[in-house]
Amino acid sequence: MTMNPLALIVDDEPDIRELLEITLNRMQIDCCLAESVSQAHALLEKHRFALCLTDMNLPDGSGIDLVQHIQKHHPQTPVAVITAYGSMETAVIALKAGAFDFVSKPVELGHLRELVRSALQLATPAGQANATEEDARLLGQSAPIRELKETIRKLARSQAPVYISGESGTGKEVVARLIHDWGPRAAKPFIPVNCGAIPSELMESEFFGHKKGSFTGATEDKQGLFQAAHEGTLFLDEVADLPLAMQVKLLRTIQEKTVRPVGHSKEIPVNVRILSATHKDLAAEVAAGRFRQDLFYRINVIQVRIPALRERGNDIIYLAETFLGRLSADWGIRQPSLNAAAKEALKSYPFPGNVRELQNTLERALTLCDGNTILPEHLQLQEVSHDDAAAGTPTPLSVPALDPSAAGNSLEDYLMSVEKSMILKALDETRWNRTAAARKLGMTFRSLRYRLKKLGLDDGSDTDDSES
Missing domain, CATH: 3.40.50.2300 (Response regulator)
Structure with a gap:
């Protein structure tokens, strides 16, 4: 019974x-x-x-x-x-x-x-398992990470709004997803939104939805992010970038637990847990008048700080070897090892870009390494002061001026277009002999092959081009 x-x-x-x-x-x-x-x-x-x-x-x-x-x-x-x-x-x-x-x-x-x-x-047993199982998304055994995991398990049992702080690249969305996945809302939607990426004129429609015909271009009814996250979790990344006018509406929605789509006359109940994050100092934003104190008080019920990678000791080497294993498996190659000097270089580097920068560093090292051992020169670590690292910003590099007419307007798009142009030029000059093109570009054949694949220029051949 x-x-x-x-x-x-x-x-x-x-x-x-x-x-x-x-x-x-x-x-x-x-x-x-x-x-x-x-x-x-x-x-x-x-x-x-x-x-x-x-x-x-x-x-x-x-x-x-x-x-x-x-x-x-x-x-x-x-x-x-x-x-x-x-x-x-x-x-x-x-x-x-x-x-x-x-x-x-x-x-x-x-x-x-x-x-x-x-x-x-x-x-329920399922709910308890969610909160106790190990998860490959948050790797590490250092004391700060063990403490973070225990905090996540506790927060997963609550419905309290959580503010996640940490430098860029520390994994704020990873922590938000774990709080959701280890809690009772795991089977419901997890909706992440970058608040800084939504144009201000579309923000109300994006968050709350709209009714067909409510404004020019509203050709059909649209469900907002709050409704999409109903019974689940809404993760507000870069919440400090919200305009003040939108902060007022967001506060009301959180307090009343209802939304009113643009053009609607009725409030619609929503049951959403709010998680938020930003790499900025939100308290300083409040003091400067750029963020409402009442909203800060409401979303900052519980604060979780993610440790910077440089605070995690030997986790750096553990993460490096794990990422190398994953990349090698994806590329179908034998995993190279880090020599002692490379390990010391990684441990002594402050990593202003944190885990994200470590992943990019190892991806680059893997393309530059021809043998089975990664050396310090393959890592190509920048000169970074500890003040810059603490601020989460690398020392500025000298790069070509950004041409607004280049592909897209982002730095990433521009640099990819420059890289693609240089590689195509070298291939044309060598009649598409990839070995010769790699030599001309000053990179290994493996590195060129990876870049060709990344840029969509790979012809499907994995064999070296001998200069016959």
């Missing part, structure tokens, strides 16, 4: 207790009722609860006291607090204390049922 889940309801108002009990009973959840913190403590000693719903104001204490008690003594039991209408500050305090989520009075039953379903998923 299957046992129903058991919930603890704590509220000193009989009507509220009855409403919550009836709602949960209809969801096939049994309930124990308490009207004070002391009664709740006694019931927690007798039973194992799948979740707890508690009011904030109780005769002998507060809901925060109960949240902290359960966090310490019954950490597997998710707790949601019931707050007064519009009391966002109280809700944020509860989330910081470890509450799973919150619901405002008067209790909206649809939202309550969604909250309860999410909480129950944490108690």
